[in-house]
Amino acid sequence: MIAPLGYLWNASRVPSTYSVMGMGYADYGGGPADEHGGHAEHASSGWDGPPPQPGDVSVADLTGPADGTPDVDVTLTARRERFSLASGEDVDGYTVNGSSPGPEIRARVGDLVQVTLLNDNVTGGATLHWHGIDVPNAEDGVAGVTQDAVPVGGRHVYRFFAEDAGTYWYHSHQVSHEQVRKGLFGTVVVEPENGSRAELDAVAVVHTYDGRRTVSGRSGVSTIEAVPGDRTRLRLVNTDNSPLRAWVTNSHFRVLAVDGRDVNGPTEVERKLLIVPAGGRMDVEVTVPESGAARLDVGAEAAVLVGPKGGRPGKLPVAPTDRLDLLSYGTPMAIGFDPTSAERRFDYRIGRRIGFLDGRPGFWWTVNGHMFPDLPMYVVDEGDVVRMTISNKSGDVHPMHLHGHHAVVLSRDGVAASGSPWVIDSLNVEDDETYEIGFVADNPGIWMDHCHNLDHADDGLVAHLAYSGVTEPYRVGKDLGGGAANQPE
Numbered sequence: 001m002i003a004p005l006g007y008l009w010n011a012s013r014v015p016s017t018y019s020v021m022g023m024g025y026a027d028y029g030g031g032p033a034d035e036h037g038g039h040a041e042h043a044s045s046g047w048d049g050p051p052p053q054p055g056d057v058s059v060a061d062l063t064g065p066a067d068g069t070p071d072v073d074v075t076l077t078a079r080r081e082r083f084s085l086a087s088g089e090d091v092d093g094y095t096v097n098g099s100s101p102g103p104e105i106r107a108r109v110g111d112l113v114q115v116t117l118l119n120d121n122v123t124g125g126a127t128l129h130w131h132g133i134d135v136p137n138a139e140d141g142v143a144g145v146t147q148d149a150v151p152v153g154g155r156h157v158y159r160f161f162a163e164d165a166g167t168y169w170y171h172s173h174q175v176s177h178e179q180v181r182k183g184l185f186g187t188v189v190v191e192p193e194n195g196s197r198a199e200l201d202a203v204a205v206v207h208t209y210d211g212r213r214t215v216s217g218r219s220g221v222s223t224i225e226a227v228p229g230d231r232t233r234l235r236l237v238n239t240d241n242s243p244l245r246a247w248v249t250n251s252h253f254r255v256l257a258v259d260g261r262d263v264n265g266p267t268e269v270e271r272k273l274l275i276v277p278a279g280g281r282m283d284v285e286v287t288v289p290e291s292g293a294a295r296l297d298v299g300a301e302a303a304v305l306v307g308p309k310g311g312r313p314g315k316l317p318v319a320p321t322d323r324l325d326l327l328s329y330g331t332p333m334a335i336g337f338d339p340t341s342a343e344r345r346f347d348y349r350i351g352r353r354i355g356f357l358d359g360r361p362g363f364w365w366t367v368n369g370h371m372f373p374d375l376p377m378y379v380v381d382e383g384d385v386v387r388m389t390i391s392n393k394s395g396d397v398h399p400m401h402l403h404g405h406h407a408v409v410l411s412r413d414g415v416a417a418s419g420s421p422w423v424i425d426s427l428n429v430e431d432d433e434t435y436e437i438g439f440v441a442d443n444p445g446i447w448m449d450h451c452h453n454l455d456h457a458d459d460g461l462v463a464h465l466a467y468s469g470v471t472e473p474y475r476v477g478k479d480l481g482g483g484a485a486n487q488p489e
Contacts, residue, residue: 012356014373017477020145020446020464021049023373029344031384052471059146060473062137062445064159070114072107072162077118078126078150078172078184086217091209093182094122094172101205101217101239102186105170107162109193115158115170117150125149125484126184128158129173131279132260132425133188134404135160137445137470142403143174144476144486145446145464151484162190166260167235167281169205175487177454183209185239190260200224200232200306206246206298207239213300223293223305230288232306234296236274237281241453243397243428244276244298248286249317251294251306257283258326261406261423265331272324277399277428279452327412330420335408339438342387346378348449348463350429352394357460365394365451365461372460378449380441381468390427391434401426401452402465407439426452441465446472448488457489 014023026033052058082092083100096102107113119126127149129141139160143149150156171185187203202224204215212219226232233256238244254266255274259281266285276282286294286306293307297317351366358372367375380386387410390400402425409422412435429435450462478486 009356009359012359012371014358015047017475018047019049019472019475021377021466021472022047024370024375024377026379027346027376028379029346029386031344031379031381049472056469056471057444058471058473059137059446064136064139065112065161066159068112070159071111072105072113074103074105074114075116075118076102076128077120078122079120080122085209085214085219087214087219089212089219091183093209094179094184096184096186099217100183100185101207104186104203105188106191107188108191108195109162109165111162113160113162117156117158119150119152119154121152123152123483124175124487125151125480126172126179127156127174128170130158130160130168130170130188132166132168132281133160134164134406134443137404137443137447140403140445140447141173142448143488144474144478145448145472145488146474148474148478148480149174149484149486151480151482164260165190165192166257167203167237167283168260169237169239169281171239173488176489177458180239180454181241187237189235199230200226201235202232203235203237204296204304205237205239206244206302213298213302215298215302215304219302221303221305223307223309225309226288226306227308228288228290232286232288232294234284234286234304234306235281236276236284238276238278241278241455243278243399245319246274246276246296246298247272247317247319248284249295249297250292251286251289254285255282255324255329256285259406259423259425263330264333264420266420267330269324271320272322273320274324275428277426277452279399279401280424280426280428326419326422327409327415327417328419332419333421335421337385337438337440339385339387339410341385342438343384344380344386346386346388348388348390348400350390350392350394350398350461365456365459367461367463372462375463378463378465379468380465382441382444384441385438386441387436387438389434389436390429392429392431395431397428397430398456398461399426399428399452400449402449403447404443404445405439405447407437410436410438441467444470446470450489454489462489
């Protein structure tokens, strides 16, 4: 018994420094294999991955535009400090420009956005990931995968075009399970070229600090001043690790967008529960009633009132039990590609079993029966249509987030989507659920595909999507000095 356990313990060990291209195994999804694209098993290629070949492109070269005067130019400084929430409570955590959430970034479609990250005193290093914005790979902000973490006193410049209108957010992807939970994040809104279509447009970013649920950094009930008849677009952002339950009272509402993509033909509904995955966003339009105020609750007695000044919170509403099902909500329309003729078909089966993870015994997450680091590298060619089946038999819910791409939900538990195209970058997959999604591989690079319950990701629930012919110059675990090392989760 001791010998097999020793073998399993040793096989689970991860070197102090490695490339994500040298871990796990290649899954080509029925498509052609690339012999030199950096996707062989680490057993044969080593933990640094295969060497680059002529014609390959490095992740480091897949940047945004190097030239041009930015339309939006922002400097964000990350700090570890004790700070006060907008509602006055003190929190020990991380700030961006002295507050959490950090500054809201607003741009318009077509704008060149430049963000300079400065690390004041975050000893573990920091990055900024543009959650939901399909940036070029080198701008994705994942330590050890698309860049080195920024050490204390360092800086990093991100440049990308704001191509798609929608609601997004930014957060550190270095020790993210700690830094995001403790406040190192903010929001991004990309407006259409002609600006917002609503009379009022407000971000409602939900985050729990030390067990205290807040909306835009404020606990309790906050108010957006509006008059009867006003339409308000509330951009709901879930920055926590678990699904967000939200509901509207004293008003009908429409869901205008999901994960930064418009819903086609959204209809008015009442008394429906909204489920926003961890990392996900949902734009909700409410209309101020003739009497009182519209109210958006997000649980734990945190809410937003939209109505006249001096409006009272009223009695705490009870959450409805009937969910709004996005599989059938809205009006169907063409999705722009044919998933029935996919070049690549992948399985992402989530489970759990007892074993060793980097020498630690425990009950760990698995992907396709394998534990970290022996996880799949899903390999595609640029232009491939990809169909992926995500199933969950792990006993827990998982909000799955693919970087750099948006996917269309094709079916859930065998039932085909029948409403507006449900386009996502963050998908809530509950226990015993199976989703089919489809997307076009149109953004070359090495991309994380992980659970956005960041504690789950830290415990090994992470895979990658890799384009053939792309090489990886960065290393997880690389010593950056001052105690910082690349640790994406």
